[in-house]
Amino acid sequence: MRIRVDKIVYPGRRLGLAGGKVVFTDAGLPGETVEVEVVRDRRSYAEARTVAVVEPSPRRVAPRCGHYLACSPYQDMDDGLELEVKRGQVAEIMGRELRRPCGPPPVTASPESWGYRNRIRLRVRWSEAGRAELVYHEPGERASFVPVDRCYLVPERVNGLLARLRETIEAGPFRSVEAIEVRTSRTRGDSLVALDLASEAEKAALGEALAGARKELALAGAVASVFDGKRRRDERLFGRDFLEETVGGRTFRAGARSFFQANVGILERVFDDVAAAAAARAGETVADLYCGVGTFGIPLAARAREVFGVEPDPGNIGFLKRNLALNGVGNFAVCEGTAEEWLEEILGRGPGVVVADPPRRGLAPAVVAGLVAAPVPLLLYLSCNPATLARDLKALLGAYELEALRVYDFFPHTPHIETLAILKWGT
Secondary structure (H helix, E strand, O other): OEEEEEEEEOOOEEEEEEOOEEEEEOOOOOOOEEEEEEEEEOOOEEEEEEEEEEEOOOOEOOOOOOOHHHHOHHHHEOHHHHHHHHHHHHHHHHHHHHOOOOOOOOEEOOOOOOOOOOEEEEEEEEOOOOOEEEEEEOOOOOOOEEEOOOOOOOOHHHHHHHHHHHHHHHHOOOOOEEEEEEEEOOOOOOEEEEEEEOOOOOHHHHHHHHHOOOOOOOEEEEEEEEEOOOOEEEEEEEEOOEEEEEEOOEEEEEEOOOOOOOOHHHHHHHHHHHHHHHHHHOOOEEEEOOOOOOOOHHHHHOOOOEEEEEEOOHHHHHHHHHHHHHOOOOOEEEEEOOHHHHHHHHHOOOOOEEEEOOOOOOOOHHHHHHHHHOOOOEEEEEEOOHHHHHHHHHHHOOOOEEEEEEEEOOOOOOOOOEEEEEEEOOO
8 A cells, every 4th residue: 555644743743644544653754655564444444554755855865873663763753854854743632631722832953963871771671692783672672672772862972981881791701791881971071881680690790890891981880780670770880870960050969870862962042941930930949840960940040039949850850969079059949759649739839930840741730730720920831742741731721821842852763852841820
């Protein structure tokens, strides 16, 4: 069957029509004619996979990574088209869910479209020939994998480090290693390695093997963990268990498992926009409801009366406290727990600004309800999922006015989208 791809819908499915019926497929650019094979035929639509591009778009480009479909499937389009696609997806989702016209929002491109990621996580698989391979899962699969020899989304020095890690694991052989995560400081240039192990048996020997190449590979340190049935607990193998990054004049420390934005270059642009939006509320109280290691709360503290930073994860809390000391921030109260647990008390303090940077699932229903029941003058909501953002905005717009939406291309060549919603009340 041949279809013409009309558009790419979030989070990356290609949509076309066949005899008036909607067909979703996995590859193709807007305007292209593609040959597809139907894998599931439903009453109102069909799901397919693309087997050939019959009439390619002039905006199609050759992907750089051999494994690109597993991690960055937008590598086959030019940068301009990618930004158009993401802007259009946000406008479509918002218009549909909010039931009001929503023009395409402005998009801030990443300063770097290659080598921008400061973090990569790969699984380790052993071939029948006894070779250790670094792999991603095949798209949509849990039991099949695609080898990763080089990734162009991370700095080249990280590819060299990954190659050396693979050689070290294979030479051991350290068969207990199940996964590798490498985090790299854009500011300092050093890296932190985190290893997931199946058992404790090889931990000491593995640490010694990696420590031997510490200077050569610019390793700040390495940690390893074994799943104990409930969670993974990292143990330092050598060196430091954190990296330092300087963004917007502030220094942040983050551990191997801490959440920190993967694209530091564009994070500075978001800092500028958040600071500009909050400038009119200078001198007032700020609440950072999902503060992590202090990414937004610490910069905002300089012009705030006080900041309440809410964070439930013990590891993040430890680094948050260190970052407050590193940056000389004294007007910041650390609230250990969830946003749901702290919201009523914090709103009772009359904050002028609330910042929310939740995980992909969006705001907890209780947080949305609380912010609607007791609105704040300025709500800054940074979302990594436009679908859950639209869901939350549908409820929040009962109390707030949506002043602006801004899209940031934090993850070039991938379907991921970061969106800042600026909401105001009482103006």
